[in-house]
Amino acid sequence: MVDTEGGRAAGQSASEESLFVEALRGGDELAFAHAVDRFTPAMLRLARVYGLGAEACEDVVQETWLRVLRSLDQFGGRSSFRTWLFAILGNCALGRARADRRFVSVSSTESEGGPAVDESRFFPAQHPRWAGAWTTLVDSWETIPDERLLAGEARDRFRAAIDELPARHAAVFVLRDVEGWSSDEVCLVLELSPENQRVLLHRARTRLRTALEEYLGRRPA
């Protein structure tokens, strides 16, 4: 499911959200089950970008929900419930990754990653006429149906390429493009400036584009 309406569920207003939080506070299991079904898949996907295995991701999700329940009284509604929930998840996942001694880079926008497209595909800056212009054609992929990119090997390759991204890049990509969140909310959850967020998203998209291009180039259309 992709939420496109800010941090709140489609059609859910701030007052409905506060009713939902009140229901949780009152111990309404149905409200909790609904929230689990709605948020947990994306929580698992975000936890995964911190280099955690499936079991550790589930532990992190469980720890997050427990922390949320224990601190419900501190939720003041200044952010949406989802923003609050995922910020807690990010802290739990990071704590777990560190406890497992996994290297997770979180603070920088990392100049690593290089240019969006390899320099060799452009005329050099000294070229008298075509400096910085493509030396090759670029296929628009318009003739390739989505189904082909979303099934079987292409899907596996795409997922693997996401897993290979640095954690911060993958976190932004998962929330923005897989989950469809707004840049404002992603900045809040991951504590990024809008500029950093955009750089990370662009790096992630360009790396995934390269991975898809390589995959498509190796296979007959």
Place this chain on the structure above:
Amino acid sequence: MSDQPAFVCQEIVELVTEYLDGGLEPSERLAFERHVAICPPCRGYLSQLRRVSRVAGGLSEDDVPESLRTSLLEAFRGWKSGPRAK
């Protein structure tokens, strides 16, 4: 002569996300669109990045592993019956 910015392809490929997010200044946006309108490889590149974003949206799955769901609901019941500050 105008003082409108003009981009080469190697710059365009670095600006696509900013363009798609509406982050470019109006004059830059215009220059970006003018370039892409007459440059098939950059048009292809823009289309590819849009595609990456769209394909990613098709990756989301909504299933919660049943064992996790069960243990979360158990944890909820434990929390509910335990001592809670009102």
